[in-house]
Amino acid sequence: MNRGRPRDHKVDEAVSEAVREILDGVGYQQLSIDRVAARAGVGKAGIYRRWRSKAEMVFVAVVHGTEIDPPPDRGGLRADLTALAEHILVLLSAPHARKALPGLIADIAADPELATRFAATFIDRQQDVLTQILERAAARGEIGKGADPVLVHAQLLGAVFVHLFLLGGTPPSDLPRRLADAVAAGLDTPE
Amino acid sequence: MNRGRPRDHKVDEAVSEAVREILDGVGYQQLSIDRVAARAGVGKAGIYRRWRSKAEMVFVAVVHGTEIDPPPDRGGLRADLTALAEHILVLLSAPHARKALPGLIADIAADPELATRFAATFIDRQQDVLTQILERAAARGEIGKGADPVLVHAQLLGAVFVHLFLLGGTPPSDLPRRLADAVAAGLDTPE
Amino acid sequence: MNRGRPRDHKVDEAVSEAVREILDGVGYQQLSIDRVAARAGVGKAGIYRRWRSKAEMVFVAVVHGTEIDPPPDRGGLRADLTALAEHILVLLSAPHARKALPGLIADIAADPELATRFAATFIDRQQDVLTQILERAAARGEIGKGADPVLVHAQLLGAVFVHLFLLGGTPPSDLPRRLADAVAAGLDTPE
Amino acid sequence: MNRGRPRDHKVDEAVSEAVREILDGVGYQQLSIDRVAARAGVGKAGIYRRWRSKAEMVFVAVVHGTEIDPPPDRGGLRADLTALAEHILVLLSAPHARKALPGLIADIAADPELATRFAATFIDRQQDVLTQILERAAARGEIGKGADPVLVHAQLLGAVFVHLFLLGGTPPSDLPRRLADAVAAGLDTPE
DNA sequence: TGCTAAACGAGACGGTACGTCTTGTCTTGCT
């Protein structure tokens, strides 16, 4: 039996929207629960009822719905990897994500419970996709069977992350292709 | 002409030590300027006189002195890359660094002036080293001349970063070697 | 015509009991509507349906039923006044009252509507009783006719209040008698 | 040795003034620490550094400086008592006091430490004055020596309190004289 | 027996205030 007044979905939406607006405006560090509540026209209790912390709230507002589709077969390893790298780059360079990610990752790293959730929703999906890509490539005979999807994924995601958040400027537009080429070249001679 | 009392080097040392102790103890987010001042037995003004922000202070205390030596030639591309990856891994997984880096990167990303300094002290050195390594390999004929040190460096650093801060656990001990192998394999065949 | 579900008397009782328990436990300031509702196993709406505020609710739970009986003639002014002072002392020093009164009076003083009600149920009764006592004493010839019941009542009630709530400790057990003596002495020479 | 920046007296003054303005405006219950800080242009920390609670802050702002002077001899018991009653009435019916006292007394009653302080600054002074008055009257032969200053004070203060805070309206202007007469009459005849 | 209306417990809603903590600046007396 469902007791009590049910939660109002409008609150979730208003908060998510306010989070994105504030991220765009002043960034993650200047985003405070008070500010989000005021902007969303929502009580602070309504936020704490849903999320344990600022990081969790932003995580849901920014990362939610970024699930990757099962990757269409583009006919070859390089094309598949390019598509995946492109997808990662688009996710991470979306305006909200770009503003939120460094701070969000810092808070996630300090909160094991949230880290688990982040890994499950974000990392694992991409690794799964990569696993499929590598299996398809192996089936085609492009590469051997020993390729480690975790390592390859770390190279792709890591390289995009470094470009976006450590090198500062806009990454070169051909980054996904060049990255996919480099990674694929490292794979195609079966070890 | 130098007027007034000269700065006391003991302050710098006491602060750096306090920063490292607090990082070890409670991590970057719980480290506050007040706490550092109290722990170091130093006035807050003495800290603000030296550093503009918590991020800058921690940056100096943690990243300072991590300059990489000119890389000894280990005789081959893979060995050189393994050594570099190993170096990066050691830097990033040192206890203080591991505690500080996610938060530090977040604050750096939000502070352009500091971002420039971080890039200069940390990123550029590693890229320089990598440039030397790639030039030596090209001279040996192991690879062609077109290799992009920025991209390769992003793969190395990024992959280590992802393992340490997004995957959570301890990275496999052979990560540097496997990473170097993968990257080198991507370079072998002159494009 | 009485349509709809009638109010459940158990709610009134459960709330009154919860109020008294919480007063005994943590006092008036820590008593909140939420807490009473939770303790009584009652919805907050059920409370607000009956009382406009915490003060009103506590007022009913604590002061209710403290109506004074028509005062038996004890044969003399001093005896009558002692009985009244004793009655007031007992009312005010009952455990719940002692915990509730200072805060309750503060809230009553800030709420004119409630102040009216409090005066009618609490003050006026005592003044009426005192009026009877003074009239009986005048009829006996103990005092003249000009005695002001309001002033006398203020001395009695006020002195008890000061002892209980401003002097802190337990008032001396002979307070009612001594107070009645002093007040009677001030009356008995007809002015 | 006095280390650190000394407290700024302007803060004390600004807070006291803000407290009085807010009391005049909206009363004790609506006076919040946040509101006082904002009105005074002062940080909340500056308030909590000085006072433990709202009650303590208001107590100092409202009751401070109400110390009674050593009472001039007005030549007779009734005149002395009238002067004292008048003094008490003036103190309690001053605008700030009238707004603050009910709530303040409630909070004081719930805080033993503050109750002690309140008794010492407010009650004890008046009792001392009354003791002198009674001793002078005894020396004049107006009354006996057994008069209890505590009881007499409770009658005076209590009666004024009841008039001001329980009866609601403005007390009659001759209240001090009539009260002094009644009390004096109760003392005249040495018991 | 079914219908309607109000009361029921539960708990979410937008707000306000709490008391604490942190930030970056400022002000002492001492060195």
Added chain:
DNA sequence: AGCAAGACAAGACGTACCGTCTCGTTTAGCA
């Protein structure tokens, strides 16, 4: 002029209540 100490204004933190509301359920009188 640098130093340690610590006060300053500002404002965020997470919690607790406020008084209102919205659920699904229960209990009555009326049809």
